[in-house]
Amino acid sequence: MNEKRGFSFMENVSFAPYTPPTDLPVLKVSANAALRIRRARVDDIPRLYHLINYYAARGDMLPKTLDLLYNRVREFHVAEAGGEVVGCAALKITWHDLAEIVSVVIHPDFQGRGLGRHLIEPLFDEARDLGIPTLFVLTLQVGFFSRLGFREVPRLRLPHKIWQDCSMCFKRDRCDEIAMVRDM
Numbered sequence: 001m002n003e004k005r006g007f008s009f010m011e012n013v014s015f016a017p018y019t020p021p022t023d024l025p026v027l028k029v030s031a032n033a034a035l036r037i038r039r040a041r042v043d044d045i046p047r048l049y050h051l052i053n054y055y056a057a058r059g060d061m062l063p064k065t066l067d068l069l070y071n072r073v074r075e076f077h078v079a080e081a082g083g084e085v086v087g088c089a090a091l092k093i094t095w096h097d098l099a100e101i102v103s104v105v106i107h108p109d110f111q112g113r114g115l116g117r118h119l120i121e122p123l124f125d126e127a128r129d130l131g132i133p134t135l136f137v138l139t140l141q142v143g144f145f146s147r148l149g150f151r152e153v154p155r156l157r158l159p160h161k162i163w164q165d166c167s168m169c170f171k172r173d174r175c176d177e178i179a180m181v182r183d184m
């Protein structure tokens, strides 16, 4: 019997230890390229993985695995500059009355130009269409989310269920993120 039967697709897979990205993606696009927001596609995922895990390694957000990003590609919107993906954000449904804004990143070359706002505002419409009355975010970017209508709340006001993701974070019980909510 062929022992490899059914597993031949694994032959070229190497299981090197994971090292988070230490540099941001180098963009080929010019600073004045045309900008647009669109839903993510599967071929965007390697770029999203790079951007998100770069900031996650600095403690700014939770890391994401490739398989999780592929599983959740339909939750993501991306910002594109001249055809290149320079940012992302996603809406993650928690419960019947609550959803979270996650994985919000804009490449530094394109920060401060309204792209973060333009990525997140369509997620508000999506939440309303889904009938979700409240959004929350856990963040160190209080100023940015305040401008988008979020207000600070005590973290323990949020349901216990939301802390499941903390097992993926190196901060664990030393979390320094601020909880913020926004009514839809």
Ligand SMILES: CC(C)(COP(=O)(O)OP(=O)(O)OC[C@H]1O[C@@H](n2cnc3c(N)ncnc32)[C@H](O)[C@@H]1OP(=O)(O)O)[C@@H](O)C(=O)NCCC(=O)NCCS
Binding pocket: 055, 060, 061, 103, 104, 105, 106, 107, 110, 111, 112, 113, 114, 115, 116, 117, 118, 137, 138, 139, 140, 141, 142, 143, 144, 145, 147, 148
């Ligand atoms: C936070 C981040 C997504 C903001 O994106 P951005 O495209 O630079 O933000 P925008 O230009 O759309 O700013 C929207 C508004 O927020 C304000 N703002 C943005 N960053 C801010 C900050 N750090 N402090 C205070 N206000 C801020 C802007 O002045 C703007 O206000 P206005 O629309 O009323 O004029 C971006 O800085 C980033 O990717 N940071 C690193 C990753 C990160 O920390 N993500 C958050 C994880 S929860």
